[in-house]
Amino acid sequence: MHETQKIREFIIQELMHGDEGPGLRPDDSLLERGILDSLGLLNMLAFLEQEYQVLIEDQDIVPENFETIRAIAGLVTKRRVTAPAR
């Protein structure tokens, strides 16, 4: 499954508790809609590490990397290239 689809599925199941509401698109702001908060971020980091075997560094934890599903998928791609799984 493509990254954006898997991340979207995780968000709907774990952060939106199965309630997608009006629909969640890859470029919707997760922060403005209040979908991704600090507790959700922690769960997201654990998911990304487990699912994609990537290590998200402190400096990666900035809004630009978590603003949208597409941005998160981009971070995964970037980390796969620059920081291979241990």
Added chain:
Amino acid sequence: MSESHLTSTVTSGRIRADLILLHAPSVYDFRERDDLLFAYLSDSDSVNVTSIYEQYPLGFFSIRQHLREYGMSCEIVNVAALMLAHPTIDVDRLVGRLDAPVFGLDLHWMAHCHGSIELARRLKRIHPDSLVIFGGISATYYASELIRDPGVDAVVKGYDTLLPVRELVAKVKTGQRDFSRISNLIYKTTGGDIEDTGFTHKPMRDYNDSTTDWSGYAKVKGGLTVSRSIMTLPNTGCAHDCPWCGGSRYAYRNIMGVRKTLITKRQERIYEELRSMGDAARTTSIYALQCYSETTERMHRFLDAIKEFGYKSVYFEQFHLTKPETLRKMGESTEAYILLSPESHDPVISRLSGRGSYTMEEMERWIPAALDAGVKGIMVWFFIGMPLQTKESVRATVAYSESLLRKFGGKRVLPLLCPMVPFLDPGSRFFEEPDTHGYTIFCRSLEEHRRAMIEPLWYRRLNYETRWLTRRDIQDITYECIGKLVEIKGELGVLPRSVCDSIRKTINETTRLLAEMEAALQRDGRLPPGLRDEVRAYNRKILAYSSDQIVPIERPFGGRWFDDFTVPPDMVVSLCAPADPGPARGLPQVVQGAKASESSVGRGWWQGAMRKETT
């Protein structure tokens, strides 16, 4: 939250009000200390603050609102938060820009006993003609000692000081200094004598009868690591009697001299507070303090209001296993999280800690029902420093926590562990009757506590130890067991591996530094210059962000309800060292939102600014 009200003026140059409430850091001046370690976990990391304890009591809002309703102006200046966010801010110059006939400081939690007294002395030196007053539970307990300090003009006793503070400010602003008819005061006369007006104002209903207006905070955008979050406080005192707590029934009876130890707030006030967030409620969390003392009827009405106003999520403190009907309402009302605090997995220790109304087996049977009812998560807090609790017992709590994580798959049931630091509450049963409960008390007076706060090693800061755990044991077992618990969470995928590695690294660095400091102190009675440099560097790193154990990631300052929203950014600029780039990422950016306030330059900035300041 920075708009002007009534006769108060907040400009770039000065802040003027009838009453200015200030919140001090726990240790003053923490920015310059290289002789004590603000060690990771020495603040327990149970809430999202640093060991400077930059959160002020919610009662500040009540006082401010109450005075405004009576035509007086009041502003809140969070000195602690400003010092953290702007490391080169000149506090004396800041204080010099504040004009008020009355300055108020909180000594609610004892952790502020050093910083608040030092700030009061500075206030008194800079504004000798203004009145410096104190309030809070600890201020009430130590009123007779506190008033003898040269920086203190009056202590307002009690759990609800709206009336006496209002009367006091009204008198002072018209130049009167005879307070003999204002209740709950201990104060210095103009001749320097100490007068006590008794302690008779003890409202038995409608606690802190004013409404906190969150509409200003609603404009602050939540962010990635700092979620917008407010608190509700529906009562004061307690329906419970935990013997380590200074807010328990026992403590309230003794400190406040009341027989009725739970005084509720009018629910209409709470509804108004909830309503004041407007549409922002949809992306706001609530930490529902002390709802464990609420009746089912009040709790259900509160839940109806939560649902009506559409709050994103609510964290409910619960002492008992919540009843099915309430669980269902919680699940229907919001994204609900329950915080249980059995304190120990061992039912005997749990009971001796004032809990123990359920066993772990009962809790494990209740958890699926709670989750089925729609509760999204359950945090289970355990405590270090309880009666009968040995090192082995704490280790067994961690082993139990692992079984809990495995049984429920981690994410939705989260065990947590924290030490009771820095103090056992004065006024609590354990503090007042230590021998009976196996406790030794090292600090009795306010001054002893004040000195303890600046002990180099945090285990020597503790004002207590138990027959089963020495102070040193408490420090050692804290790092051992929290480290172990973090490791387990990492293995089970509850915490990201990167976060676990970072915490382990911090714990290792902390324990190494503590050991080297202790060795140096035992050997030479002081810390050598090289070690002091290390301590300073460590403190700057650890105080560059806030964190807590539920979300153990580094979070930049700004955006929390208790961060400073009063001092204008240009005033902050003028009070900081020229090289300090701090204000450029100060208040305006918090208001602009996550993108600006959560720049990754944040953490390095604190350290960079401090280096510039000291070189």
